[in-house]
Amino acid sequence: MRTTFIALIALLGLCSAAVLQHQLIYRESQKIQMMRRGEWGAYVQHKAALRDADPAVYANVPQNVNDFGDFEYLGNITIGTPSQPFLVVLDTGSANLWVPGPTCDGSCSGKRVFDSSKSTTFQANGKPWTIQYGSGNAKGFLGEDTVAFGAATEKQLPVPSTTFGIATHISSDFKNDAAEGILGLAFTSLAVDHVVPPLINAINQGLLDQPIFTVWLEHKGAANNVGGGVFTYGALDTTNCGPVIAYQPLSSATYYQFVASKFTLGTYTIAKNYQVISDTGTSFLGGPKAVIANLAQTLGATYHSDDDSYYLPCSTNIGTLDILIGSNTYSIQPINYIIDVGMGDGTCVFAAFAFNNFGFGPAWILGDPFIRQYCNVHDLGQQRMGFAPSLQAK
Numbered sequence: 001m002r003t004t005f006i007a008l009i010a011l012l013g014l015c016s017a018a019v020l021q022h023q024l025i026y027r028e029s030q031k032i033q034m035m036r037r038g039e040w041g042a043y044v045q046h047k048a049a050l051r052d053a054d055p056a057v058y059a060n061v062p063q064n065v066n067d068f069g070d071f072e073y074l075g076n077i078t079i080g081t082p083s084q085p086f087l088v089v090l091d092t093g094s095a096n097l098w099v100p101g102p103t104c105d106g107s108c109s110g111k112r113v114f115d116s117s118k119s120t121t122f123q124a125n126g127k128p129w130t131i132q133y134g135s136g137n138a139k140g141f142l143g144e145d146t147v148a149f150g151a152a153t154e155k156q157l158p159v160p161s162t163t164f165g166i167a168t169h170i171s172s173d174f175k176n177d178a179a180e181g182i183l184g185l186a187f188t189s190l191a192v193d194h195v196v197p198p199l200i201n202a203i204n205q206g207l208l209d210q211p212i213f214t215v216w217l218e219h220k221g222a223a224n225n226v227g228g229g230v231f232t233y234g235a236l237d238t239t240n241c242g243p244v245i246a247y248q249p250l251s252s253a254t255y256y257q258f259v260a261s262k263f264t265l266g267t268y269t270i271a272k273n274y275q276v277i278s279d280t281g282t283s284f285l286g287g288p289k290a291v292i293a294n295l296a297q298t299l300g301a302t303y304h305s306d307d308d309s310y311y312l313p314c315s316t317n318i319g320t321l322d323i324l325i326g327s328n329t330y331s332i333q334p335i336n337y338i339i340d341v342g343m344g345d346g347t348c349v350f351a352a353f354a355f356n357n358f359g360f361g362p363a364w365i366l367g368d369p370f371i372r373q374y375c376n377v378h379d380l381g382q383q384r385m386g387f388a389p390s391l392q393a394k
Contacts, residue, residue, distance in 0.1 A: 017206060017207060017208055017209045017234065018157060018207060018208060018209065018234060019208070019209050019232065019233065019234040019235040020149055020150060020155060020156070020157040020232070020233045020234060021155075021230050021231070021232050021233075021237070022075050022090070022149050022150055022157075022230065022231040022232070022233065023075070023076075023150075023154065023230060024073045024074065024075050024090070024217070024228040024229040024230060024231065073089070073090060073217060073228050073229060073280060073368070074087050074088065074089055074090070074178065074179050074228075075087070075088060075089075075090045075149075075150075075183070075231065076088075076150060076151035076154070077147060077148060077149055077150070077151075077183060078147075078148045078150075078151070078152050078156070079099065079114055079119070079145055079146070079147050079148075079164070080114065080116075080118065080119030080121060080122060080145050080146065081119050081120050081121040081145075081146060082118075082119075083148060083152050084112070084114055084115065084118070084119070085112065085151065085152060086099045086112060086114070086180045086181055087178060087179055087180050087181075088179055088180060088181040088182060088183045089179050089181070089182045089183065089281060090183055090185060090231055090280060091182055091183065091184050091185060091186075091279075091280060091281035092184075092185045092186055092215070092255075092256055092278060092279055092280045092281065092376075092378065093184075093186065093255060093277065093279035093280070093281040093282065093365075094182060094184035094186060094190065094281065095184040095185070095186040095187060095188065095189075095190040095191035095192075095195075095197045096129075096131065096164075096165060096182065096184045096191050096192050096195060096197065097147065097162070097164040097165065097181065097182065097183045097184060097197065097198050098129075098131075098138060098140065098164060098165030098166070098167050098181050098182060099112075099113070099114050099164070099165075099166065099167065099180055099181035100112070100113045100114070100166075100167045100170065100180060100181065101113055101114055101115075101116075101140055101141075101166035101167055101168060102114075102115050103168050104140070104167055104168050104169060104170070105168065105169050107169050107170045107171070107172065107175050108167065108169075108170060108175075109175075111180045112180055114143075114166055116143055116145070116166070119145055121145050121146050121160070122143060122144070122145045123143065123144040123145065123161075124143060124144075125141070125142040125143050125144055125163065126141050126142065126143075127141060127142045127193065128140070128141050128142075129141065129142055129165050129192055129193055129195075130192070131192055137169070137171055138165070138167050138169065138170045138171060138174070138182075139167065139168060139169050140165050140166045140167040140168040140169070141165070141166055141168070142163055142164070142165060142166070142193070142195065143163070143164060143165075143166050144161055144162065144163050144164075145162065145164070146158050146159065146160045146161075146162065147159050147162040147164060147198045149198070149202075149233065157202060157207065157208075157233060159198050159199075159201050159202045159205065159207060160205070161201070162196075162198045162201050163195045163196060164195075164198070165195075167181070183198065184197055185197065185199050185213070185280075185378070186254065186255055186256065187200070187253050187254055187255075187380075188200055189253065189254050190254040190255060199213065199233065199380075200380070202233070203380060203381075208233055208234035209234040209235055210234055210235060210381070211379070211380045211381035212234065212235070212236070212377060212378060212379045212380065212381065213231055213232060213233045213234070213377075213378050213380075214231070214232040214235070214236055214237040214241060214375055214376070214377050214378070214388075215229070215231055215280055215371055215375060215376045215378070216229050216230050216231075216232070216237050216240040216241055216375045216390060217229035217280070217368055217371050217372045217390075218372065218392060219335055219336065219372050219392060236377060236388075237375060239391075240375065240390065240391055240392070241375035241388040241389070241390060241391060242375075242388050242389040242390075242391055243388060244377060244386040244387065244388045245328055245330075245374075245386075245387050245388060245389070246325075246326055246327070246328045246386070246387065247377075247379065247382075247384045247385065247386045248325050248326050248384060248385050248386075248387075249383065249384045250383045250384055250385065251275060252275075253383045255277040255278075255279070255362065256277055256278045256279075256376075256378055256385055257275055257276065257277045257362055258275075258276060258277075258278075258325065258384075258385055259273055259274065259275060259276070259325070260273075260274050260276045260323050260324060260325045260364065260366075261273050261274070261324050261325070262322075262323070262324035262329075263287075263291065263295070263321070263322070263323055263324075264321070264322040264323075264324075265295050265298050265299070265318070265319070265320075265321045265322070266298045266299075266318045266319060267298065268294050268295060268297075268298040270291050270294070271324075274287075274288075274362075274363045274364050275361070275362045275363050275364070276362055276363065276364035276365070276366050277362045277364070277365055277366065278366050278370070278371065278376050278378075278385060279365050279366065279367050280367075280368065280371060281367075282365050282367030282368065283351070283367055283368045284339075284351040284352055284353050284367050284368070284369065285337065285351060285352040285353075285364070285365065285366060285367055285369050285370065286352070286353050286354070286355045286364060286365035286367065287352065287354065287355075287363065287364045287365070288354065288356075288363055288364075289354035289355075289356065292310075292352050292353065292354040293354070295321070295350070295352060296310040296312075296350050296352070298318065299312055299316055299318060299338075299350060300312060300316065301316075301350045308353070309349055309350075309353075310349065310350035310352070311347050311348070311349060311350075312338065312347070312348055312349075312350055313346055313347065313348065314338065314340050314346050314347065314348040315346070316334070316338060316348070317334050319334075320332055320333055320334070321337050323366070323370070325387070328387075330370070330373070330374055330387060331373070332369055332370055332373045333373060336351070336368075336369040336370075336372045336373050337350065337351050337352065337369045338350060338351065339351045351368075351369045372390065373389075373390060374387045374388060374389060374390060375387070375388040375389070375390055
């Protein structure tokens with residue numbers, strides 16, 4: 001009898017598990033908007049001045065998180081009962097969820113806030129949290145409530161008893177963006193205060209068919225605030241993605257980190273084992289300074305030190321940027337690594353930037369140019385990444 005009862009409970013658990021397709025909204029990153037307005041150079045200089053004035057801020061960061069000035073794909077969620085809606089960045093490069101709260105200072109002006117007094121399922125926590133990054137930070141206190149992936153008007157994935165941050169202050173970098181918060185999708189080990197991220201919480205509660213999610217991003221278009229792709233939780237996305245080419249084991253289950261061993265563009269090749277991460281929260285590719293400079297030189301791109309960017313004619317086409325992962329080569333088309341930021345004179349930007357990891361953490365960030373070319377399958381259960389060709393027109 002006991003065996004039958006356990007089997008019945010297991011069957012009911014399987015029946016209640018779900019697959020959710022989370023529609024994305026495309027919005028140009030602040031970086032691209034500022035480039036078009038001619039403001040990016042001043043912003044780069046401002047950040048450099050802040051770093052020189054207070055290097056301790058950059059040397060003692062309690063958590064590795066993204067610079068929120070470089071994202072562009074947003075999704076709807078709701079929190080509480082009845083539900084309160086928020087537009088958030090779906091970010092595979094961080095692991096905390098936070099939204100503004102009613103006691104947030106002027107930095108949250110114009111954004112929707114979570115009012116815990118209006119939710120019957122809210123549980124107070126009160127523990128303070130702080131995330132420092134770039135030239136600013138986000139901070140506040142923790143609470144617990146039901147977080148649902150998707151808008152209230154769509155099919156949702158409700159995740160009860162989810163701990164999240166209620167911000168009392170957000171970075172000035174983030175203040176003027178449409179997004180109202182960040183939903184981190186990485187592992188608990190990356191989360192500030194080791195708070196269990198909403199997706200990990202959903203997996204732990206058996207709410208998904210499989211402990212995976214697939215990311216499909218549309219190619220960058222001219223329109224803003226329009227459909228930008230789909231996150232499929234609990235299954236492979238067979239509508240927008242072809243068959244998985246291969247899986248690569250994670251070298252670190254913090255970020256979605258793995259090894260790439262060769263980068264090739266035109267006549268330039270660098271063969272070396274690099275730690276890389278897949279990151280939806282970064283709209284460009286990030287890599288070692290010397291390699292990025294060589295790739296740019298191969299393209300004939302010109303470096304502008306005032307805004308730390310490489311410019312080139314939009315018509316440039318010397319072929320694909322090839323990345324060797326495992327035994328497979330993944331080729332990024334020019335449409336995805338040469339970005340028209342709307343300057344109107346036929347000038348585009350090489351969608352890559354140099355960064356120094358100082359010998360710690362990943363050496364490359366495979367951001368949206370890579371993910372738009374290949375659907376990324378995040379297999380949390382087996383701690384591996386799968387790559388499948390995007391089925392959209394090239």
